[in-house]
Amino acid sequence: MHAAISVENLSKTYATGFQALKSVDLRIEPGELFALLGPNGAGKTTLISIICGLVSASSGTVRVDGHDIVRDYRAARARIGLVPQELTTESFETVRATVSFSRGLFGLRKDPDHIETVLKDLSLWDKRDAKIMTLSGGMKRRVLIAKALAHEPKILFLDEPTAGVDVELRRDMWEVVRRLKASGVTIILTTHYLEEAEEMADRIGVINRGEIILVEDKHTLMRKLGRKQLKLHLIEPLAEVPARLAGHDLSLSDGGEELVYTYDSQSERTGITGLMNDLREAGIRFRDLQTTQDSLEKIFVNLVRQRQ
Template identity: 65%
Template structure:
């Protein structure tokens, strides 16, 4: 099956000797939302820049819907929309002209209804005749998104698209992303707001020091690496844990008023039921129970620390 993007043995070493990417292999499926997570300097932007033809790779191969990014650059690039971190907009042009011009750069015929819909989707319609210099930072970010979508790309890169923007734009952005995905657009995003990746991504990739640590279905990643915790509030203070409970990963906390049980998803079905039954057999009266699960951010931090 042809992928939206296929990346093989991709490396980038700068003249300074910095290895920004080290033999990255990655296949991105058509129509999926892939979140690329990693600390600053991990190589996320370098990866995007190579795929978009902004930076030359040292080694490796990249194809976009079957088109090599070097030998078939035009065919590959016209399938991609890019919203970079930095704001690059034509200061003295109007919003309408700026977005329309971006469509023309890819050889697309004028399509005023499409541009109008884009501006309305991004809450820019009432600013269509305003010059870019008159806009706030958040509005300029919206213009960048409209420019990236003006030529109707099948693949959209969002490089930290909501960094430093207001909550309203962030909400509009993710609504638009969902609509685009429903229309078959493949979306690759990098973000520091890991809760966004947790909410919207189909798969998650983690990069650190130029290496792709893993790419996993989000739900599977949460299942395999997510830690869970059961807190059992007791009716009576417990001085020590009975020996009969030695087979569980338990801690006695809050002066003996509660027991904390830490477990993973594999142990979930049998572990909790067995523990509660053993507590009952040991004559320990339970007042209340509560569960917690580690977030995607917790998993991300753990993976990065382990890679170091």
């Protein structure tokens, strides 16, 4: 089976001399939801723009469902739906007309039933005859998604799809994304709401300064790089960590009422067992405990800082 997206040795240098992408290699599998994360200016939009045929690469190759984006541009582009960051829609056009027009751009026959389904899925059916200029920002973003889905693409790029969208609309949009993924659509997401990526993505890719610095299964990434903490709520406060516990990564909260143990997945089992034994021998008792783990956002920030 072809990769949904295959990128090999891709580079892009603009006329100003700025190198936006540096020998990027990336493979995205059919049917997955891939979150591409990176700080502003990292190269996310340039990479997406090249894959979608909006920007020319300086070197390297890109294939979409096995089709080279240069030699077989029409077949490659027909498989892609793009939801851009910018709201670029005709203000005086109606919702239904602009979505139908997007389908026609790919040479497809009119399909009012499909357009109706798309608009209903995005809660736009009641606005089908409204002009774009009368819609709220959140509704306009929904229209962008509807336009991207009009030609029934196999691959959908969502470039900051929920920017400026209120919580209720964001939740509705993610329900649509879940249904699309369940139907077999491959979805590539960029977002600054990292909790969305943490909840939705199958795999995470991180790009920084034009280079892919990590591609990992989400759960594996969280397990490998997510720091964990065990908080022990002590019965009797401590003035300092006892010397006999110096072998553990322990710290005291203000007031000495909480003892915090920091560990990773590699030391989880043996570390906690050893700590409990040493606490018992030291006569330190606790009334409650809780565990926490770093979020994807914290992991992402640490990764980017390491590459500064």
